[in-house]
Amino acid sequence: MNWRRLESTTEPIIELIIWLCGISAIIFVFGIFFFVFKEGAGFLFGGLDLKEFFTSTEWYPNSASNKRYGVLGLIAGTASVTALSMMIAVPFGLGAAIFISEFCSNRVKESLKITIELLAAIPSVVWGFIGLTVMNPLIINMFDAPIGLNVLNGGIILALMSVPIIVSIGEDALKAVPDSFREAAIALGATRWQVIYRVLLPAARNGLLAAVLLGIGRAVGETMAVLMATGHSIRIPTSILDSVRTLTATIAAELGEAPERSEHYQVLFVIGILLFIITFVVNLIADLAVKGIREK
Amino acid sequence: MFHKMQISKYMALGALVVLALGCSKKADEGSAQSGAKVTIQNAGSDTMVNLAQAWSEEYAKAEPNVSVEVSGGGSGTGIAALINGTVDVVNSSREISAEEKEKATQSAGGQAPQEYIVGYDALAVYVHKDNPINEITIEQLAEIYGEGGNLDKWSQLGTRNTICSSDEIIRVSRQSNSGTYIYFREHVVGKTRDFKLGSTDLHGSKDVVELIGKTPCAIGYSGMGYATPEVKKLSVAAKAGDTFYDANVENTLSKSYPIARPLYLYTHGVPSEATKKYIDWILSDAGQEVVEQTGYVPLPKPAANGASN
Numbered sequence: 001m002n003w004r005r006l007e008s009t010t011e012p013i014i015e016l017i018i019w020l021c022g023i024s025a026i027i028f029v030f031g032i033f034f035f036v037f038k039e040g041a042g043f044l045f046g047g048l049d050l051k052e053f054f055t056s057t058e059w060y061p062n063s064a065s066n067k068r069y070g071v072l073g074l075i076a077g078t079a080s081v082t083a084l085s086m087m088i089a090v091p092f093g094l095g096a097a098i099f100i101s102e103f104c105s106n107r108v109k110e111s112l113k114i115t116i117e118l119l120a121a122i123p124s125v126v127w128g129f130i131g132l133t134v135m136n137p138l139i140i141n142m143f144d145a146p147i148g149l150n151v152l153n154g155g156i157i158l159a160l161m162s163v164p165i166i167v168s169i170g171e172d173a174l175k176a177v178p179d180s181f182r183e184a185a186i187a188l189g190a191t192r193w194q195v196i197y198r199v200l201l202p203a204a205r206n207g208l209l210a211a212v213l214l215g216i217g218r219a220v221g222e223t224m225a226v227l228m229a230t231g232h233s234i235r236i237p238t239s240i241l242d243s244v245r246t247l248t249a250t251i252a253a254e255l256g257e258a259p260e261r262s263e264h265y266q267v268l269f270v271i272g273i274l275l276f277i278i279t280f281v282v283n284l285i286a287d288l289a290v291k292g293i294r295e296k
Numbered sequence: 297m298f299h300k301m302q303i304s305k306y307m308a309l310g311a312l313v314v315l316a317l318g319c320s321k322k323a324d325e326g327s328a329q330s331g332a333k334v335t336i337q338n339a340g341s342d343t344m345v346n347l348a349q350a351w352s353e354e355y356a357k358a359e360p361n362v363s364v365e366v367s368g369g370g371s372g373t374g375i376a377a378l379i380n381g382t383v384d385v386v387n388s389s390r391e392i393s394a395e396e397k398e399k400a401t402q403s404a405g406g407q408a409p410q411e412y413i414v415g416y417d418a419l420a421v422y423v424h425k426d427n428p429i430n431e432i433t434i435e436q437l438a439e440i441y442g443e444g445g446n447l448d449k450w451s452q453l454g455t456r457n458t459i460c461s462s463d464e465i466i467r468v469s470r471q472s473n474s475g476t477y478i479y480f481r482e483h484v485v486g487k488t489r490d491f492k493l494g495s496t497d498l499h500g501s502k503d504v505v506e507l508i509g510k511t512p513c514a515i516g517y518s519g520m521g522y523a524t525p526e527v528k529k530l531s532v533a534a535k536a537g538d539t540f541y542d543a544n545v546e547n548t549l550s551k552s553y554p555i556a557r558p559l560y561l562y563t564h565g566v567p568s569e570a571t572k573k574y575i576d577w578i579l580s581d582a583g584q585e586v587v588e589q590t591g592y593v594p595l596p597k598p599a600a601n602g603a604s605n
Binding site: 235245 | 462466487497506
């Protein structure tokens with residue numbers, strides 16, 4: 001009797017706590033979006049020349065004579081570094097995922113997974129440091145580049161940072177393919193390569209796509225490492241040996257000095273909205289892709 | 297009903313957290329004043345505001361009973377406050393004009409403001425140590441760094457940079473939150489002129505020198521004290537035909553090096569005992585160490601008595 005009464009009072013409380021935990025993420029996401037939007041909206045809808053914003057490379061937020069807010073160079077910087085990093089990270093990441101899931105023994109698998117997770121645990125500022133002090137002279141010597149802080153440097157660093165995400169999600173996707181698929185293929189006389197290429201990859205297609213998209217999300221959003229490794233130099237790159245500057249790095253470098261509520265401050269929040277939209281779209285596609293596998 | 301209430305409650309909590317995140321700007325640092333405490337009012341140069349703040353913090357450790365209240369606003373604003381008699385000490389990155397001095401003397405009942413030089417703000421122009429170039433003019437620097445400037449190859453400077461095969465001048469600059477960036481823009485690039493896009497903007501004075509030491513094609517500016525064996529400081533002249541001066545303490549002190557300036561303190565009339573003690577502390581080793589730590593050039597060791605009035 002007593003027991004039951006206790007239960008009837010604690011039960012709703014516990015339910016409430018769990019419910020709060022469940023919706024907290026939603027509230028935080030909306031809260032942050034609301035905050036970023038609120039700070040940027042004033043300038044976004046009043047004063048900002050959107051055509052100039054998206055089509056000009058001239059970023060002079062604190063010019064003494066002629067302020068210009070063109071982020072095309074920054075978008076090109078983010079896009080070029082992300083694209084290069086994915087060109088490196090996707091083959092390596094998916095290859096590693098296939099190896100871990102299909103080829104190696106259990107012992108090798110465990111040690112590889114731990115090592116790759118360790119790669120993910122390295123702080124981004126340390127990656128930036130490596131870009132600045134190790135990769136910079138290396139790139140100058142190897143490619144005879146005028147400066148080693150460039151798209152190549154940032155791309156390699158970002159690739160190393162997104163590989164762990166691609167590997168662990170890609171491996172999960174491959175593991176989710178039922179063994180009966182593999183057994184059936186082998187029973188039909190398929191070689192190992194044929195099993196992977198003709199059966200596993202199509203079956204795990206959506207999960208692998210999600211892995212790649214989350215890797216892209218990581219690369220677009222990364223700030224500190226690219227700030228240090230890309231040279232922080234505004235231009236539309238014509239080769240991978242050009243320095244660039246990304247959207248995230250611009251916010252990080254300039255928010256501290258922009259007086260609150262000034263145009264410069266607000267335009268940085270508009271860049272924040274832009275980044276939010278980019279990563280939101282990428283994550284949404286990744287989510288839909290993952291949902292795709294579940295339904296199969 | 298129940299759920300609705302919870303939602304609004306939680307929304308409020310979420311909003312609070314967001315607010316806290318958003319408003320984590322520096323809180324007002326008003327110090328509580330007790331009767332026994334002496335307060336020194338200090339205002340002026342924005343270039344020196346970090347330095348003055350650092351002095352104030354260090355001095356609070358040495359003299360807990362004295363509180364120095366620092367505000368910026370610019371040298372001109374600071375000197376105007378001196379004339380109005382609302383501050384005890386003014387930080388200025390320029391010399392006081394004769395007219396201002398006269399007005400300040402009047403307002404202090406016939407006592408002329410005392411001038412102290414407390415350090416220097418000097419920039420060196422750095423290149424890689426194996427770069428054959430030795431000299432550069434401010435005019436050339438403006439064309440290298442300024443928007444629309446026509447210098448972007450080393451060969452255009454008259455000397456062949458033998459270690460830079462692409463011949464391209466890699467411009468190393470500072471991120472725009474740096475005072476050095478502002479100073480360089482005002483005194484080299486031009487008061488209203490902007491920097492050319494495409495410079496490599498680094499976060500710290502030390503980073504600039506470090507990158508140049510590893511980059512044969514690079515040129516950059518940073519505080520004089522940041523030199524390493526990997527880089528070379530160029531001699532600088534204001535324009536072609538002028539004498540080139542090395543970036544060193546003597547040329548800074550004699551005002552012949554063109555991108556350096558002394559940093560001044562001016563007092564309202566004859567300083568009070570507490571103010572005098574504070575200035576003496578600034579001129580002492582402890583105060584000069586702060587000058588060095590904040591990235592400025594401290595006074596030369598043997599001649600560390602800046603009173604020149």
